Amino acid sequence: xxxxxxxxxxxxxxxxxxxxxxxxxxxxxxxxxxxxxxxxxxxxxxxxxxxxxxxxxxxxxxxxxxxxxxxxxxxxxxxxxxxxxxxxxxxxxxxxxxxxxxxxxxxxxxxxxxx
Numbered sequence: 001x002x003x004x005x006x007x008x009x010x011x012x013x014x015x016x017x018x019x020x021x022x023x024x025x026x027x028x029x030x031x032x033x034x035x036x037x038x039x040x041x042x043x044x045x046x047x048x049x050x051x052x053x054x055x056x057x058x059x060x061x062x063x064x065x066x067x068x069x070x071x072x073x074x075x076x077x078x079x080x081x082x083x084x085x086x087x088x089x090x091x092x093x094x095x096x097x098x099x100x101x102x103x104x105x106x107x108x109x110x111x112x113x114x115x
Contacts, residue, residue: 002051007094009052012039014103016057036103043101054091055103056111058084079106087111 002008012035020029039055046053060066060078070078087106090096104113 003049006050009092011088011091012055013058014055039103040101052100054099056091057105059106
């Protein structure tokens with residue numbers, strides 16, 4: 001289906017390595033490290049099929065699940081999920097074709113992408 005779409009895109013949300021490489025994060029941290037490697041690998045496998053593979057290192061987000069683990073006054077790093085959703089839409093759009101195979105970091109200044 002993605003190949004037939006003409007400009008199909010797979011966008012992986014990846015936890016920042018500093019956030020998942022801590023003690024007691026075993027399986028989750030390992031999976032996040034694997035995603036860091038998987039993005040450029042899958043893009044190389046897709047070649048010129050037209051399918052784009054991109055990663056987004058998402059920051060902690062203010063969600064109901066996160067609110068159960070953190071109180072608002074101790075969770076100042078969490079951002080509004082709508083801001084991250086906007087970044088996702090940007091990366092899924094055809095305008096982001098030049099970010100093919102990249103892992104982009106969500107920053108206050110916008111997206112910072114590296115291949």
